Amino acid sequence: MARLLPKKDAVIVGLGWTGSILAQQLTEAGLNVVAIERGPWRDTPTDFNIAYVQDELRYAIRKELFLQPNVEAMTMRNNAGQRALPMRDYGSFLPGHGVGGAGVHWNGHTWRFWESDFQIKTHLTRRYGAAKIKNLQLQDWGVTWNEIEHSFDAFEYLCGISGKAGNIKGQIQAGGNPFESPRSREYPTPPMQMSYAPSLFAEAVKGMGYHPFPTPSANLSEAYVNSLGVRMGQCTFCGFCERFACGNYSKSSPQTCVLPVLMKNPNFEARTDCEVLKVNLTQDGKMAKSVTYIDATGTECEQPGDIVLLCAYGLMNVRMMLLSKIGAQYDPVSGQGTVGRNYCYQTSSGARMFFEGKHFNPFIGAGSMGQSMDDFNGDAFDHSKVDFVGGAGLNCVVSNGRPISNRPTMPGSPRWGAKWKQATVDGYQNSMGFSAQGSSYPVRENYLDLDPSYTDRHGRPLLRVTFDFPDNDIAMSHFISGQMEKITKAFNPKFAAVSRIKKGWDSVPYQSTHNTGGAIMGGNPKTSAVNKYLQSWDVPNVFVIGASAFAHNAGLNPTGVVGALAYWAAEAITTKYIKSPGALVHA
């Protein structure tokens, strides 16, 4: 029998970026809020100690800060004709765990999606005709750019993002990204200083007529006091960023941006090492009444609440909905059902160039220290003469020179022995790369559901991921690889290699922790799980916040959008929902 606890106004599942932003906004509005987090409490001085955080084996290879598969794994297959098997170790993507979630160990690229993304179906149909996108399950997000722009601004000023605006209220700004949608003001802090490789990249692509700009970065270029009054420090380019927590208070995270204020709010409570098993609904299934969780001592507890906010990693939000029967499972054959629909990922490729006599010093790095260009991203270029839609951002970011993983050698070099050693020495200082982060567009057959065979430590079904790169995205990515090959020539390297994506998504090598969709937002309850305010169409006192709400994934990192959606949902709850509980949109 679960121990019944006193009711709260709002119960938050997961205390990462979205959970901490929602908790801060809701406690500020006077609500009593509890956040229930599966992993441990973590904070900068104790857990991200600069005396030993620079440990590649512990954090990058053994992945100490990440979700461990023995806590929750997932099964995967490339198509419905295959038998899904568990990813016994996480490889292709690495979800977070514990207070701060993936916000602790991200790289910090902080983008906004574009105006055309939020109305992608309308926009592409208008520009190219419906036939161009007939094989894709693209749909509008239900929210428009003008509605949500201020939420992006709120997240960027919480984080102190370092960058250069490219478009302020319609005025194109020199040195910024001319393809971004209009923003209301400049970034909170100036761009980071650049090391050698990104500087070369900017020079080379500028010479080709493209438009490089500093990658918008959550590794701060200077000290900053954020919108909550929390003080942050300047990034030191330590080269231990992604997969690591920051010991310098210079990478935006829930710990550096929100928790110092949130934890002092008396109407907020965090419960750590407590795993939510499911959301309990009323008998008619139309309202959530509580969540059941197992606490650190193994005791099962029931926490009632008026509002339940699912703020776990996007994939876990989807699983929690399915386990709790919030909304109907998407069926890729009939197209019916919404939960699990439009699962998307990222379609990436890389270029590496080798020189002689250089000193690239790759260890001088930061997660987002680099130069980007969007000339081939999204709908920045005309697609009328190509056989695909979408695109990729090109990024020359020097995040690290950590040698267990990052020691490129000339293609064709041996992988061990005396010649391998010489090739490793030659490659380490003499090579640089850049990458393409491509969009991932939804198709009917890519989706999420519960696995019929494999279970977690509590006996609950694992999430099953059915995914492969759609033909559209492969065509897009090959086009981008071709552009990258042309770009490498401008550097005049001794040798250059550009990768080409293949059918058959491989769950083993790391690619990207940008899993999106599965509980998408939209204007129609038949094709979306949540409405434009991220409120469940089926259970209106449940909000589902995260990249699970993305109706597609763009060629841009998702966290900026996730943060904006958190502010957007918080505003809807505090200004609309608590005044008049119930469905905020009537279909």
Place this chain on the structure above:
Amino acid sequence: MQHPSRALSRRSLLASAAAMAVLAGSADGKSLSGTVPWSPFAGEPPRPVNPLGWYFFNPGEAATIEAIVDRFIPGDHLSPGGKACGCAVYIDRQLAGAFGQASRLYMKGPFMPGLPTQGFQGDLTPAGRYRLGLRALADYTNTTYKKDFRALTAEQQDEVLAGLDGGKITLKLKPGFSSKEFFELMLQNTMEGFFADPLYGGNKNMASWKMIGFPGARYDYRDHIDKHNQPYPNGPVSIYGQV
């Protein structure tokens, strides 16, 4: 290396002590409210391995692994060899600890053969894979050369390793664990030992970092970020302050 279990027990202790100070008598022992929890010495610094003796390998296995890491990373003008750098000790300590036991991984059955895109699907832990793999390697070299691997010439050792790498030699292992997978596991672990912080038993005297010019655990490069294409002037440091 025993991070996860040690971290958990110590952390639970500290977390519950901190929580009690914050919210004595609350409904739940892990509840945090009203302040940012903090307790002194709550960090989890890594513990350097003891370099003496073998924790996992028996003497024959240890000699074989020492021979293998010396072929993967032969000593030359660039660095001492894998054995002198401690790579075999590193692997031994990893296999004796959480890594060897696969304690982080999803190890629930059923175990079924998978597609390459689904990753390793065998039921053996890394420790089990080494034990079986080294025995099968000894069987192979004794059948083929009438000698243990460690007694072969360097050229013969390279021939065997290249055969495993290239799929030309198949050891008698078990379904779900191929000879190529055994080779990849040994190569990956050897490179980990060579390039990781010396506290884990390998990379003695930061030999690999000196070899490639990686400054190690330094944490601030603001004075060099704008010195484009210029060598970094300082040598490496390790977590425990070796310079």
